Amino acid sequence: MAMNAQKYFPLLGILVLIAGLWFAQNSLNGFYLQILGLLGINIMLTVSLNFAAGYGGMFSLGHPAFAALGGYAAAVLTYPVTLKPSRIPGYPDWLLHHTIPFLPALLVGGMVASIAAVLVGWPVLRLRGHYLAVATLGLTVIVQVSIVNLVDYTRGALGLSGIPNHSNLWWIFGFMVLTIYVVYRLVNSRFGRALRAVRDDYVAAQMSGVNVARTRLIAFTISAFFAGIAGGLLGHLLRILTPGQFSFNAVFIGVAMMILGGMGSITGSVIGAVVMTILPQLIIPFERGGTFFGYELPALNGLTQIVIALILIFVMLVRPEGIAGSKEFSFREMIARVRRPMEPTSGRPAVKWK
Amino acid sequence: MHNVFGKTALALAIGLTAMVGGAFAAEPIKLGSIYSLTGSYAVIEDPALKGAKLAVKEINAAGGIKGRTIQLIQYDGKSTLADIANAAQRLVHEDQVIAIVGVADSGFYLASAPIAQDAGIPYLDTGGTVPNLPEQVGEFAHMMPFGDDYQAYVAAEFAQKDLGAKSAFILRDGDTDYTRAIAGFFKEKFTKLGGKIVDESSYHTGDTDYSAHVTKIRSLNPQPDVIYAAMNPGDDATFVRQAREGGITLPIIGGDAFDNPDLVKNAGAKNTKDVYFTTHMAMTQDGGAVTKFINGYKAAYGVPPENAFAGLGYDSVYLMAEAMKRAKDLTSKDIDDAIFMITDFNGVTGKANFSNPKRAPDKEVTLIAVKDGKFELVGNRKP
Numbered sequence: 001m002a003m004n005a006q007k008y009f010p011l012l013g014i015l016v017l018i019a020g021l022w023f024a025q026n027s028l029n030g031f032y033l034q035i036l037g038l039l040g041i042n043i044m045l046t047v048s049l050n051f052a053a054g055y056g057g058m059f060s061l062g063h064p065a066f067a068a069l070g071g072y073a074a075a076v077l078t079y080p081v082t083l084k085p086s087r088i089p090g091y092p093d094w095l096l097h098h099t100i101p102f103l104p105a106l107l108v109g110g111m112v113a114s115i116a117a118v119l120v121g122w123p124v125l126r127l128r129g130h131y132l133a134v135a136t137l138g139l140t141v142i143v144q145v146s147i148v149n150l151v152d153y154t155r156g157a158l159g160l161s162g163i164p165n166h167s168n169l170w171w172i173f174g175f176m177v178l179t180i181y182v183v184y185r186l187v188n189s190r191f192g193r194a195l196r197a198v199r200d201d202y203v204a205a206q207m208s209g210v211n212v213a214r215t216r217l218i219a220f221t222i223s224a225f226f227a228g229i230a231g232g233l234l235g236h237l238l239r240i241l242t243p244g245q246f247s248f249n250a251v252f253i254g255v256a257m258m259i260l261g262g263m264g265s266i267t268g269s270v271i272g273a274v275v276m277t278i279l280p281q282l283i284i285p286f287e288r289g290g291t292f293f294g295y296e297l298p299a300l301n302g303l304t305q306i307v308i309a310l311i312l313i314f315v316m317l318v319r320p321e322g323i324a325g326s327k328e329f330s331f332r333e334m335i336a337r338v339r340r341p342m343e344p345t346s347g348r349p350a351v352k353w354k
Numbered sequence: 355m356h357n358v359f360g361k362t363a364l365a366l367a368i369g370l371t372a373m374v375g376g377a378f379a380a381e382p383i384k385l386g387s388i389y390s391l392t393g394s395y396a397v398i399e400d401p402a403l404k405g406a407k408l409a410v411k412e413i414n415a416a417g418g419i420k421g422r423t424i425q426l427i428q429y430d431g432k433s434t435l436a437d438i439a440n441a442a443q444r445l446v447h448e449d450q451v452i453a454i455v456g457v458a459d460s461g462f463y464l465a466s467a468p469i470a471q472d473a474g475i476p477y478l479d480t481g482g483t484v485p486n487l488p489e490q491v492g493e494f495a496h497m498m499p500f501g502d503d504y505q506a507y508v509a510a511e512f513a514q515k516d517l518g519a520k521s522a523f524i525l526r527d528g529d530t531d532y533t534r535a536i537a538g539f540f541k542e543k544f545t546k547l548g549g550k551i552v553d554e555s556s557y558h559t560g561d562t563d564y565s566a567h568v569t570k571i572r573s574l575n576p577q578p579d580v581i582y583a584a585m586n587p588g589d590d591a592t593f594v595r596q597a598r599e600g601g602i603t604l605p606i607i608g609g610d611a612f613d614n615p616d617l618v619k620n621a622g623a624k625n626t627k628d629v630y631f632t633t634h635m636a637m638t639q640d641g642g643a644v645t646k647f648i649n650g651y652k653a654a655y656g657v658p659p660e661n662a663f664a665g666l667g668y669d670s671v672y673l674m675a676e677a678m679k680r681a682k683d684l685t686s687k688d689i690d691d692a693i694f695m696i697t698d699f700n701g702v703t704g705k706a707n708f709s710n711p712k713r714a715p716d717k718e719v720t721l722i723a724v725k726d727g728k729f730e731l732v733g734n735r736k737p
Contacts, residue, residue, distance in 0.1 A: 030469065031443035038436060148529055158531040159435075161464035161490065238439050240465045245435050281440070287430055301391040301430055 014177065021169050033169065037237045039277045040172035041230050044179045046257045046269040048226035051183045054263030054326075055192065056219040057199030058125060061251050062136030063227050065143035068246035069116050070109035070228020071235040072147065072154055075163045077105035078236070083162055090152030102166040106175075106232040113228025117221040125216045140251055147243040159242030160235075167237035175233060179226045184266055186222070195219050256308070260315055262322025267329040272322070275311070280304040382425035383418075383684060385410070385674060386445035388456035388466060389480075389667070393433025398458045401660040402480050402667030403428060406455060408647075408654050409671035419678045424671075427451055435465045442466035446473045453477070453678075453689050455498075455670040458663055460484040460531075467491040476677070476690040480670045481663050483610070484535070488713035494690050496708070498670045500717040502532065502609070505632040506539030507737035508719040509582065509607050512630065514547050516732075517605055519579035521550045523571055525564075525593065526584035528556035536609045537584035543737070544582075552578040559586055564593045568600040583608045591620035598625035610634060613662055613722070613729075623727030632719050634662040635703040636731040647702045662703065669701035673708070704734050 024036060049063045076088065077100045084096045100108075124135045147154045154160060186192050194215050197205035202212050235241040253276065261272025286292070289299035315323060387406055389399040407426060414423040427449050429441035438457065445451045446469055454470055457463050458481025470477035471492035478496045479487055485501025513519040522544055526537035541551055552574055555567045571581065583593060583606050590612050597606065598621075605628040612631035621629075637659060639645040647668055651659045659665060673696065680695055681688035696708045704718035721732035 029447035030473075031440070031447040034440060034443050038440075151531070151534075156531050157461070157529070158484065159461040159464060161461075238435060238465060239468055240435065240461070242435055242461050242465075244461070249434065284429065284444070288428060299428075305392060305432075 017173065017177070021173055025169055034237065035277070035281055036169055037167060037172050037233075039274065040169070040176045041234050041237070042257060042273040042277045043270050044172075044176045044226055044230040044233075045254055046261065046273040047179050047183055047266055048223045048230070049254055050258050050263060050266070050269040051186070052220050052223035053258060054265070054269075055187055055199065056195050056216060056223075057128075058216060058220060059129065059133045060136040060220070060223070061133050061255070062120070062139035063223075063254050064246040064250040065136075065140045066113040066117060066224040066227035067231030067234065067250075068143050068147060068241075068243070069231070070106075070113040071231030071241050072109075072160065073112040073228070074105040074109035074232030075160055075235045075241055076153075077108060078102060078164055078166065079160075080162070080164065087155055087162070088153055088160070090150065102171070102236065106229050109232040110225040110228040113224045113231070114221045117224030118217065121217045121220045125213070125220060137251065140246065140248075144243045144247055147246075154243075157243060159240050159244075161240040163235050163239045163241065165236060165239050167233050172233050172237070175226075175229055179229075180266060180270075182222070182226075187266070191215070191218070256312055259322060260312060262324040262326060264326040265322070265324045265328055267327065268322050268324035271324050275323075276308060279311075280308065283307055380422040382423045383678065384449060384451040385424050385426050385671070386449060386451035386454040386456075387426055387428040388431050388438055388441045388445070388454065388462075389428060390431035390433040390438075390457075390462075392430055395431070395433040395459060395462070398481060398661065398663045399431070401664035402458055402670075404651065404655055405647075405659065405664040405667030405669075406480075406671045408650055409668045409675070411654070412650065413671070413675050419675055420684065422684070424675065426671075431457065431462060435462070438462050438466050439469065442469040442477075446470060446475060451475065452684060452686050453674050455480055455667075455674055458482060458666070460487055463487060463495075464490065467495050471495060473686075474690075475686045476674075476693060478670050478674060480666050483532070485714055486712070493713075494686075496693055496713045497715065498666055498673060499634055499703070499715075500719055501714045502535045503539045504717065504737055505609055505719050506536040507543040508721065508735050509536075509609070509630075509632050510540050510543035510547060510549070511735075511737060512721055512732075513544065513580045513582070513605075513607060514549055517580055519549065519605075521552045521576070521578045522580045522582055523552050523574065523578040523604075524554040524582045524584065525567055526554070526556055527559050527586050527589060529559040530586060532611070533584040533586060533609070537582065540582045540584070552576075557589075559589065561589065562592055564596045565600065567593070568597050568602060571597070571602055571604070572600065578604065580604060581606045583612075585609075585611060587611045587614045588616065590614075591617050594621040594629055595625050598622075598627070603628065605630065607631065610662065618724065618727045626724040626727060629724040630732065631722055633722055634720060635665040636720050636722055636729065638729075638731050643700065644702050665702040669699075669703050672701060673699060
């Protein structure tokens with residue numbers, strides 16, 4: 001087939017996704033729908049984190065903070081007026097007596113996260129490596145503690161429950177596709193090249209005329225924006241947000257997903273999120289113990305966490321660059337493999353890397 | 355039947371009948387449970403699960419319910435909101451349980467209860483004590499423990515009637531809903547009974563230096579008659595020690611967070627003189643249900659119940675079982691309706707009446723006094 005037909009493949013992929021979602025929405029029960037929803041959100045979070053950390057070299061441990069800010073902002077805006085005054089009375093009257101629809105609320109959440117990213121990024125992005133990691137971890141702590149203490153605005157440690165159930169697979173996967181698309185386009189643009197230059201050698205980049213500070217800040221802010229939207233989607237999926245969801249545990253899970261899949265690769269982020277979201281669900285039935293294929297197994301609590309940890313260790317040992325490394329999924333490649341299944345080992349790489 | 359053929363045929367016939375009869379010997383009643391066995395809440399919820407399992411074992415050994423055994427389908431909440439919500443989804447949609455018991459944290463309950471509520475499945479909260487918890491969810495939400503209002507009211511009444519206190523000082527952890535709630539309820543009841551709150555003080559969870567508060571209390575003139583300490587586990591022992599060593603001899607009353615083994619260990623036995631608290635159950639053997647529970651627990655697990663949540667988990671299953679016994683048919687709706695009919699529940703965590711339309715039980719609060727480093731039962735009371 002003609003080579004230029006391949007540019008329609010992503011479109012085909014989208015159509016397949018839409019068909020899949022329609023099928024899922026109509027035939028799967030609440031449990032599977034929730035897992036798929038969480039999967040979409042995790043992919044969004046990992047891809048956006050990877051944009052700043054993998055492509056931008058900014059190893060931020062503050063991602064949960066942005067998700068929290070975006071989540072709570074969106075939730076407060078859509079929260080039912082019958083409950084707002086009694087549960088979160090701190091806000092001004094006009095906010096307490098109005099709600100806004102889901103989409104604008106999500107976008108405002110994203111903006112709130114972005115503004116925080118700019119405010120925090122400006123001083124903090126001068127730092128590199130572990131210093132940046134610790135500083136952004138500090139942000140996660142600050143946001144979490146603030147949520148716990150500003151009880152009149154967030155309901156504190158108990159959590160903001162009763163959030164309307166606006167999220168569904170369409171919203172989640174819609175935004176997920178948007179995130180992937182935006183990150184993909186940015187990465188494969190002048191900006192993306194500048195960003196990677198800053199990551200790999202910021203002095204050389206600066207010498208080449210790249211505004212290091214601005215590039216970093218823009219990437220950090222865009223990453224935070226999508227994290228904020230993911231937080232909003234999460235709140236409206238689980239119908240509750242608590243400060244405990246955005247703590248060290250969340251930092252670890254997010255980083256693990258990114259590293260498992262491969263930093264510096266969108267495909268990797270997707271793979272990492274899929275593995276760490278779906279695999280536990282397959283293991284959970286075994287955690288309970290019982291009879292499997294005729295054998296009696298005792299309850300093995302914590303099996304999921306142990307298996308995930310072992311997989312991480314294994315991948316780090318055997319393939320430290322992550323499952324996908326920095327390679328991206330490419331239709332061209334897949335077709336090439338189908339057309340020429342037996343590639344003679346001629347020393348030249350059989351796989352094109354983007 | 356002297357020939358082998360006849361005997362074999364008879365044996366086969368009997369065997370087949372037994373098998374078929376066995377197959378029809380009713381399928382088990384599926385009761386779901388969500389307790390965290392990993393993560394920070396395991397300390398509380400693991401004993402709760404052990405208590406629940408013990409109850410299931412006892413009930414099945416006694417013949418089950420309407421001829422059917424209870425099968426407990428438990429999923430680890432992993433102390434994580436998303437996992438708890440997933441567990442609820444699994445129980446409702448995959449395992450299709452008829453009722454659920456679980457969680458010891460109000461936030462965890464709020465994350466999982468809407469899922470059960472939407473499916474019309476009764477879900478009993480085992481340990482979360484926010485008083486209007488069930489109201490926040492819907493008609494299928496119930497709670498096993500008393501609400502925080504109850505324990506604070508009982509504390510206020512105890513202070514006035516038993517300790518003769520007319521004035522009080524409130525020290526509270528300003529960071530958590532639980533401590534703010536019990537402090538607020540105590541103040542409400544104490545003043546309603548004619549008492550006076552002389553002063554109040556707030557601190558942050560994990561503070562290790564209470565000298566400022568101790569000084570403040572000592573400098574009050576006139577001195578309050580009692581201190582109400584709305585504190586979380588850990589901080590309670592630190593404050594008690596510092597208060598006593600700082601020369602405060604006033605009685606100190608705390609909430610159920612005081613009910614932990616580290617209180618005496620970290621505060622020092624001599625410093626816990628005149629310290630009281632409200633909690634869900636006393637582990638003192640009473641010769642009755644509590645003794646049976648403690649002995650059964652020790653026999654099954656080799657250790658005595660670690661904390662009151664073991665008792666709450668145990669009672670949770672017994673309450674559901676009682677509702678199942680009284681239910682017309684074993685359907686979720688009938689079981690839910692039956693819960694309201696239980697007015698004389700006698701659990702190891704006290705007597706309780708579940709007919710309240712708001713679904714928070716009218717339940718006894720256990721008052722404990724610390725004497726010589728040991729917890730002693732003062733009494734079981736309702737406000």
